Amino acid sequence: MEETPMPIDIFSTKLVDWLVDRRICSLKCQSDVLTIRQKINSALQTMPPIEEVLKLLKGIHINYWHCLTIVNLFKDTEIGNTNIFGSYSSKTMKAWQEILKLYEKNNTYLIEGATIYIRNITYEIPHLKKKILKLQQIQIEAEKKQQDCLKRANDANQKYFNDCQKLSITGKNPRSELAKVVLGLPEIFEDIAESMKGLRKGISYYQDFVTEFHGAEGSCLAEDEPQSYRVTQLLTYIIEHGNGLVYDWRTGKSAVRVEKEEFKLVAEDEHDSSTESVDDVIDIKPFSMDLVDDIEVVQSEDALDMIDFGGDDDVVVSNDVDAVCEDAGITVEGDGVEEYDGVARGSDAMTLLENPPTRTVAIHQLLQLQTFLKQRLIDVDSSDDVIVTSMLANASSVQNLGKSEISLILEAVSETIASLNSPKMKHLCSIRESPTYLNRLVDSLKQHLKREDDYISRKKVLLVKQQEARAEEEILHPKLDLLIDKTEVLQRHIESDISKRYNNREINIVGKF
Numbered sequence: 001m002e003e004t005p006m007p008i009d010i011f012s013t014k015l016v017d018w019l020v021d022r023r024i025c026s027l028k029c030q031s032d033v034l035t036i037r038q039k040i041n042s043a044l045q046t047m048p049p050i051e052e053v054l055k056l057l058k059g060i061h062i063n064y065w066h067c068l069t070i071v072n073l074f075k076d077t078e079i080g081n082t083n084i085f086g087s088y089s090s091k092t093m094k095a096w097q098e099i100l101k102l103y104e105k106n107n108t109y110l111i112e113g114a115t116i117y118i119r120n121i122t123y124e125i126p127h128l129k130k131k132i133l134k135l136q137q138i139q140i141e142a143e144k145k146q147q148d149c150l151k152r153a154n155d156a157n158q159k160y161f162n163d164c165q166k167l168s169i170t171g172k173n174p175r176s177e178l179a180k181v182v183l184g185l186p187e188i189f190e191d192i193a194e195s196m197k198g199l200r201k202g203i204s205y206y207q208d209f210v211t212e213f214h215g216a217e218g219s220c221l222a223e224d225e226p227q228s229y230r231v232t233q234l235l236t237y238i239i240e241h242g243n244g245l246v247y248d249w250r251t252g253k254s255a256v257r258v259e260k261e262e263f264k265l266v267a268e269d270e271h272d273s274s275t276e277s278v279d280d281v282i283d284i285k286p287f288s289m290d291l292v293d294d295i296e297v298v299q300s301e302d303a304l305d306m307i308d309f310g311g312d313d314d315v316v317v318s319n320d321v322d323a324v325c326e327d328a329g330i331t332v333e334g335d336g337v338e339e340y341d342g343v344a345r346g347s348d349a350m351t352l353l354e355n356p357p358t359r360t361v362a363i364h365q366l367l368q369l370q371t372f373l374k375q376r377l378i379d380v381d382s383s384d385d386v387i388v389t390s391m392l393a394n395a396s397s398v399q400n401l402g403k404s405e406i407s408l409i410l411e412a413v414s415e416t417i418a419s420l421n422s423p424k425m426k427h428l429c430s431i432r433e434s435p436t437y438l439n440r441l442v443d444s445l446k447q448h449l450k451r452e453d454d455y456i457s458r459k460k461v462l463l464v465k466q467q468e469a470r471a472e473e474e475i476l477h478p479k480l481d482l483l484i485d486k487t488e489v490l491q492r493h494i495e496s497d498i499s500k501r502y503n504n505r506e507i508n509i510v511g512k513f
Contacts, residue, residue, distance in 0.1 A: 005505045008498075012121055012511025015114045015494070024501065025111035033112050036102050040067070043095040061116055064100070064109030065493045071096050113494050120487040121511060128480040135473040142466035146459050153455035160448035167424055175442050182431050189353035192419050193243035199369070199416065200239050202409035203232050205401060206372050232365050234358065243351045246358055247344035256342030260349045356433060359420065366417045373410040377403065 010018050019025040040062055047053065052073055056066060074093055103109035164171035168181055210231050237249055247255045352358045380403045401409075419425065430437045495507040 005503070007506035007508055008502065009508045009510050010498075012509050013118060015118060015509060016111060019107075019111060019114055019498075024498075025107045025114075027111075029106045029108040029111050030115070032102065032105070032108050036099060036108070036112075039095065039099050039102070043092065043099065046095070047092055063113050063116060063490065064103040065113070065490070067096060067099050067103065071100060110494065110497060113490055117487060117490050117494060117509075120483060120490075125480065125483055125487065128476055128483065132473055132476050132480065135469045135476070138469040139466050139473075142462045142469070146462045146466070149455040149459040149462065153452045153459070156448045156452040156455065160445060160452070163445055163448070167427060171445070174445050175438065178428075178431060178438060178441065182428050185428055185432060186351070186354065188425075189243050189351060192416065193238050193353060195412075195419075196235065196416060197239050198412050199235070199409065201405075202369060202373065202413060203235055203239065205409070206369055207231060207236075209372070232369060234352065234361050235365050235369070238352060238362065243353050245344050245348065246350055246352060246355050247348035249352055249358070250348065253342070255344035255348075258344045258349045353420070354432075356429065359429075363417065363420050366413055366420070370410065370413045370417060373406055373413060376401075376406055377410065380406065 016025075020027055050073065053070055056069060056073075071093070074090075074096065103112075161171050164174060167174075167178060169177035171177075234249070237244070241248070245255055245258065247253075247258075347355050347357075353362065427437075427441055431441065491509050495509055499505055499507045
């Protein structure tokens with residue numbers, strides 16, 4: 001029984017070495033390849049445009065087997081005609097015949113094909129695969145970054161409208177909307193002052209407690225301290241008289257005339273041309289009061305401190321008491337006692353909650369009341385505290401409020417503090433105090449929109465980058481497929497040629513690509 005010959009396996013990267021070791025080819029043959037390439041280029045220049053040949057040579061490196069195919073194609077055309085001696089008469093045919101002879105000399109074609117094959121599987125194909133993989137990775141990363149930019153843009157937009165909602169505006173035209181909201185501050189303060197009437201019981205409870213344990217006057221201060229600094233004195237005044245003028249509260253007399261200066265606040269957004277001209281300018285009453293530290297205070301033996309609450313920009317610092325008091329609407333007698341002309345000017349023309357210093361005093365007194373009520377809740381819960389229990393039992397003037405009543409009062413106090421000290425109220429009051437603050441606040445809001453635009457622009461750039469990478473990948477895929485097909489064909493040609501030299505034994509060039 002005849003034995004089947006064993007197949008010959010050749011590692012792809014060792015193909016040239018294998019051919020040289022078995023003396024099928026010589027490395028010296030590689031120097032002849034340059035001459036053959038030059039003749040191929042010359043032959044291609046003079047070759048007629050035959051469709052089958054052009055299709056064969058498209059996008060590949062011409063080797064011996066291509067030249068052999070070209071010659072066979074020429075034989076079926078006029079180029080393949082022979083003369084009476086049996087030789088080809090066409091110069092084109094003779095040129096390609098000469099190229100074949102140079103290839104077949106010393107098996108040059110075989111070592112060139114092996115070299116091309118090794119280069120394709122070692123460099124060309126892996127390079128294209130790696131480039132395609134990189135382009136795919138770019139597309140994936142660009143897609144992720146686009147989603148991230150879109151999310152961040154939506155977050156910035158949502159943040160903008162959330163901040164606008166906190167300020168009670170829609171955000172379409174923040175500058176004019178904020179200016180209009182500021183106009184409603186007096187009504188807001190009136191509502192807060194009205195709600196403070198519900199704190200009467202809690203304030204009375206606190207005053208009685210302080211009076212019982214800290215003196216008959218309900219204050220720890222000396223007798224000569226100003227009345228405005230008594231415990232919850234300002235809150236009591238607001239409850240009884242409402243959100244009155246600073247002049248009325250400070251002097252104890254009603255103002256005969258109120259002089260309020262008005263100034264115009266431009267409320268048109270720089271980039272918003274849709275705002276109606278009628279609403280472009282909004283009149284806002286002045287809200288700030290600047291305390292002047294440089295004015296000399298003159299005090300007689302029994303007189304109260306005289307402070308100028310004017311706060312106007314044109315403040316004149318002077319040691320002339322008469323001049324200062326005259327500007328403040330105060331007449332000073334010879335003994336130093338103040339007399340008021342009944343005209344509320346500057347900060348005196350503001351209401352108690354409009355004026356920053358008095359509003360701050362009101363907030364501090366509310367916080368003081370809140371702290372007291374919290375401590376009282378702790379005392380009520382601490383039933384084991386015998387000292388506190390006995391002190392309250394002996395205090396006949398202090399109301400006996402239960403835990404639920406104290407909790408309700410504390411809740412009302414906390415709500416009032418929140419309404420006066422909320423971020424929205426701080427922003428609105430700052431706008432009234434300084435119109436330039438409106439520009440800063442609007443710019444701060446628009447930073448969210450600017451970030452949104454930046455993220456959208458970045459998303460567009462990433463989209464272009466993704467599209468470019470996809471287009472380049474679509475170009476490289478056909479190139480890779482063509483190169484793999486041609487390399488497989490070249491592998492079969494080399495295996496077939498070597499097989500003929502070894503009695504048609506099976507030849508396997510081992511290696512993946």
